[in-house]
Amino acid sequence: MKWINKGHEFDSIYERICEKEKYLLFGAGDLGIKSYHILKEEINIVGFIDNDEKKRCSLEYDKPVISLAEVKWDEKLGIIITPGQMQRRSIYKELLSKGYHKNIDFFDLEEFLGIYFVYKYNKVYFYNISFLPSTVCNLKCEACLNFNALAKHYYTREWNNLIKDVDMFFSCVDNILLFHVSGGEPLLYPRIADLIDYIDKKYGNRIYQLRTVTNGTVIPSDHILEKLSKCNVDITVDDYREAVPQYNDNFDVLIQKLEKYGISYHTSKVDSWIDLAPLTTDYSNWTDVQLREHFDNCCHSWQELRDGKLFSCNYDSYATVAGINEEQDVEVFDLKTYTTEQSKALIEFRLGYNEKGYTNLCKHCRGFLTDDNISVPPARQVIGTVLNKL
Ligand code: SF4
Incomplete structure (x- = not known):
């Protein structure tokens, strides 16, 4: 979205939020439960809606779980959609x-958290952020969303700069639901455990979930595992065994080690990846209005924290680091000059506003969840070298 009324873009949505007397959380899964714990002291949550019949019969919840058909509509009732970006659209x-109607009858969790806390308490509550110590990876996936397959060099950040960014971030942001240490392959970053430990020990009480991820092919040292076992961190272990079967033994050893050290993890196997296809997409002749529409419909949900700045779309900033995109000043929020008077503007930026209303890469990107996005098999490896540039 393009900023028109900076600092006041969400005034009317907050008014709607205040008009509601009770809420149902749509989704009784992991994010639904997290949302419940974050919001239960703030708003009157009367139950959950879920399309899964099994959850509706479960005794796990201390609130009723009903189907959408069972909802008795009432203008004082608000619905908050809690699942992640992939399920949200449906x-x-x-x-x-x-x-x-969106923002009248139902709200998106990501937006609700940001708007509610900044208007009610002048607190900056982020849904998530992506933070990369390095882009180094042992795999070379064709559709890597860090665009590693198109980059000439890997990029590893200086330790002092990483720490400076973490401190800068938490000097501006009060709370965050998911702080995600990403990559590259994070377990190849030599000080990964020090980084997680620093974030957890210093800011863990302001992070609902600290998470990192691995491609499931790397076995970290016992020293790293020992240190991670003392942190409140969850690791997503991506299961790419079909694409890279040569690493199957490593996957098994990794799981055994995570179990042995009592490190919280979950495995993740997906049927497909989204290929943003920056080399074959050209919307550079589109008008600003078309590009804004493309950005707004894209449903990307992440921003990157790097060098004291937030980047409007993490894929745009990954492409810049990979050397296939130019960084534009108007698509970043500079945390170095932030003051608490800008809290609403910061939340607006995090929720998709910037000066232009789109990013530079939008001109060469199919979009994340657009109707014509491209699905490809996960972790398909590059054969040979792809070095074409935009
Ligand atoms: S179209 Fe691409 S570059 Fe633009 S916001 Fe979406 S994912 Fe980011």
Whole structure:
């Protein structure tokens, strides 16, 4: 979105939020439960909606879990959509088709958290952030969203700069639901455990979930595992065994070691990846209006923290680091000059506002969850070298 009324873009949505007397959380999964714990002292949560019949029968929840058809509509009732970006779109469609209106009858968790806390308490509550110590990776995935397959060099950040960024971030942001240490392959970053330990020990009480990820092919040293076992961190272990079967033994050893050290982890296997296809997409002749529409419909949900700045779309900034995109000043929020008077503007930026209303890479990007995005098999490896530049 393009900023028109900076610092006041969400005034009317907050008014709607204040009009509600009770809420249902759409989604009784992991994020639904997290949202419940974060918001239960703040708003009147009367239950959950879930399309999964098994969750509706479960005794796990101390609030009822009902189907959408069972909801008795009432203008004082608000619905908060809690699942992640991949499922959110279908829920939007479902609610819109039943006559509910966005930001009137239903709200998105990501936006709700940011808007509610900044208007009510002048507190900056972020849904998530992506933070990369390095882009170094042992795999070379064709559709890598860090665009490693197109980069000439890997990029490893200086330790002091990493720490400076973490401190800078938490001098501006009060709370965050998910702080994600990403990569590259994070377990190849030599000081990964020191970094996680620093974030956890210093800011863990302001982070709901500290998470990192691995491609499941790297076995970290016992020293790293020992240190990680003392941190409140969860590791997503991506299961790419079908794409890179030569690493299957490493996957098994990694899981055994995580178990042995009692490190919280979950495995993740997906059917497909999204290819943003920056080399074959050209929307550079589109008007500003078309590009803004493309950005708004894209449903990307992440921003990157790097060098004291937030970048409007993490894929745009990854492409810059990979050397296939130019960084533009108007698409970043400079945390170095932040003051608390800018808290609403910071939340607006995090929720998709910037001066231009799109990013430079949008001209060469199919979009994350657009109707014509491209699905490819996960972790398919590059054969030979791809060095074409935009
Ligand atoms: S279209 Fe691409 S570059 Fe633009 S916001 Fe979406 S993912 Fe980012």
